[in-house]
Amino acid sequence: MTYLIRGKNFDIGDHTKEKIEAVISGIEKLLPQDAFINVAVNRGKLVYKTDITLKSGKQIVRSEKEDEDMMVSVDKATENLEKQLLKLKGRKVAKRKAVEDEIIAESEPVYDDDAPVIERNKKFEVLPMDAEEAATQMDLLGHDFFVFLNTATGILNVVYKRKNGNYGLIEPEI
Numbered sequence: 001m002t003y004l005i006r007g008k009n010f011d012i013g014d015h016t017k018e019k020i021e022a023v024i025s026g027i028e029k030l031l032p033q034d035a036f037i038n039v040a041v042n043r044g045k046l047v048y049k050t051d052i053t054l055k056s057g058k059q060i061v062r063s064e065k066e067d068e069d070m071m072v073s074v075d076k077a078t079e080n081l082e083k084q085l086l087k088l089k090g091r092k093v094a095k096r097k098a099v100e101d102e103i104i105a106e107s108e109p110v111y112d113d114d115a116p117v118i119e120r121n122k123k124f125e126v127l128p129m130d131a132e133e134a135a136t137q138m139d140l141l142g143h144d145f146f147v148f149l150n151t152a153t154g155i156l157n158v159v160y161k162r163k164n165g166n167y168g169l170i171e172p173e174i
Contacts, residue, residue, distance in 0.1 A: 001028070001035050008042040019071065023078050024052070030085040032056040041070060050077040054085075061085060126156065134159045135167045 003024070005017045012020075020039055031037075035056045042049040048070040054061040061084050065076035128149040129137070138146035138159055145160035150171070158170040 001031060001033065001037065003037050003039065005039040006041075008040060010043045012041060016070075020074050023071075023074055024081075027078060027082045027085065030082060030089065039074070041074070043070075048073045050074045052077045052081050054081065059088070061088065131157065131159055131169050 003021055005012060005020050020041075024037060024039070031054065035054055038051075038053040038055070040051045040053075042051070047066045047068055049064065049066045050070075050073040051064045052062070061081060063077045063081035063084060065073050065080055067073035067076060124147075126147060126149050128151045130151055134146050134148040134157070137148070138144075138161065145158055147156065147158050149155075150157045153171070155172060155174065157172075160168045160170065162168050
């Protein structure tokens, strides 16, 4: 971790720089190891303005606070920086948790109580025939529908029995 502490419109002594480093080191557990911390204390007519900028990789976090006392402004800016880092860390944890939950959700099958349940898969040979022959075959098997290859069109069709006892034919449009 690298610190750059400087004053604008006045010089900061070594003892004050050590105090500022000590205040910021209180949040060191939240800071990445490769962090560069730039602390600029600007002395105005009535107030001190502390600007702390943290750079780490692609991330930049900035905190700026004012007070009549220089060390109070440093404390306020450090507290604000700590809040921002905790918020950023919370976002990272939440994002990582969301990704983990998504991975878990993808690996577990989702069951919906209202969704139809397929109990059995069946394979059969699709035979070429006309619609009347397919209806007769359906009746012989005792089914409500029958899938066949229509000899007239060469397309897969379905013949089915309607509630009123008549037959229906499903022909897909291609």
